[in-house]
Amino acid sequence: MRRAPTLAASTAAALCLLLTATACSDARGSEDNEPPTVPRGLTVEAGSATSVHVMWNKSTDDVGVSAYLVYRGNTKVKEVSGDRHMVDVTGLTPKASYAFSVRARDAAGNVSPVGEKVPVTLLAPTADDREAPTVPTGLTARGAGPRAAKLRWDAAKDNEKVTAYDIYQRGTRIHSVAGYATSTLVTGLHPGTDYTFTVKARDAADNSSPPSGAVGLTTATAPASGAGPGSTAPGDFEVRARAEGGAYHLDLSWEPPETGGAVAAYEIHLDGRAATTLMWGGDAPEGRAEHSFFVTKERGRTYRVKLRARLPDGNWGAFSAERTVTTR
Structure with a gap:
């Protein structure tokens, strides 16, 4: 004779179903569908007649970047872990021209759009050169x-x-x-x-x-307090206010920090707060940099201005000297 389930058994079964459904719902809700940002600041240097050194800035992701994919043209030639931001590509043809790009991938398999394609031409081979350079x-x-x-x-x-x-x-x-x-x-x-x-x-x-x-x-145990010899801060920072069309703009100029790679982004602060992020990507100037932006239509406003560079490893460098400027 088949017995009806007891109240306790029914309650336990219902609770089990509820917990299972909730777990499934939570799993669905926690799916990672957001791809990492595009790797920026890509540089490609021909290190020899058959190899190039590829370096890029760190991407960001809502969970974490697990790998970078390096492409020669449309062909993937290297894959490195997410904590690496450079790689050598070897076995290339002397004097040939190539274009390289990088994509970021997270643990869920989401892949960023492809970054800028940077061209490079390999060096000419040197016949029977077996003599190494002198020691630096x-x-x-x-x-x-x-x-x-x-x-x-x-x-x-x-x-x-x-x-x-x-x-x-x-x-x-x-x-x-x-x-x-x-x-x-x-x-x-x-x-x-x-x-x-x-x-x-x-x-x-x-x-x-x-x-x-x-x-x-x-290395230091505390964040750098500002610019100085060997600092990651932009140097010789200058700011002036300019009136144009009934509005005031700030004209900024500075010397980029020497990072060993392209500085693809700067963060500009007004009065101690982040005001805007300047993104240059692969078009970052090699020499003195300049940037202008609108701030106000009011005369007599005073601003404190400073900026910092995003380093090749993705961290922000030290701030430049802070300048004070007034709209007149």
């Missing part, structure tokens, strides 16, 4: 806030030409710059941490010099 000398390192370090060195020499400098941290290559550079900003470091850097010179035939002398530093 005079390496120095200075802290640039809690997450960055400014490195400088004296140029190496080569029987043909130095085409790249590779920066190493305890024997692991973490960065590369063009052969004409003798300084760079290494970002993505941890506050209050000991680091040891060396530099090697490389030529078009991929011959590498022995490492330079090692130099060490300990």
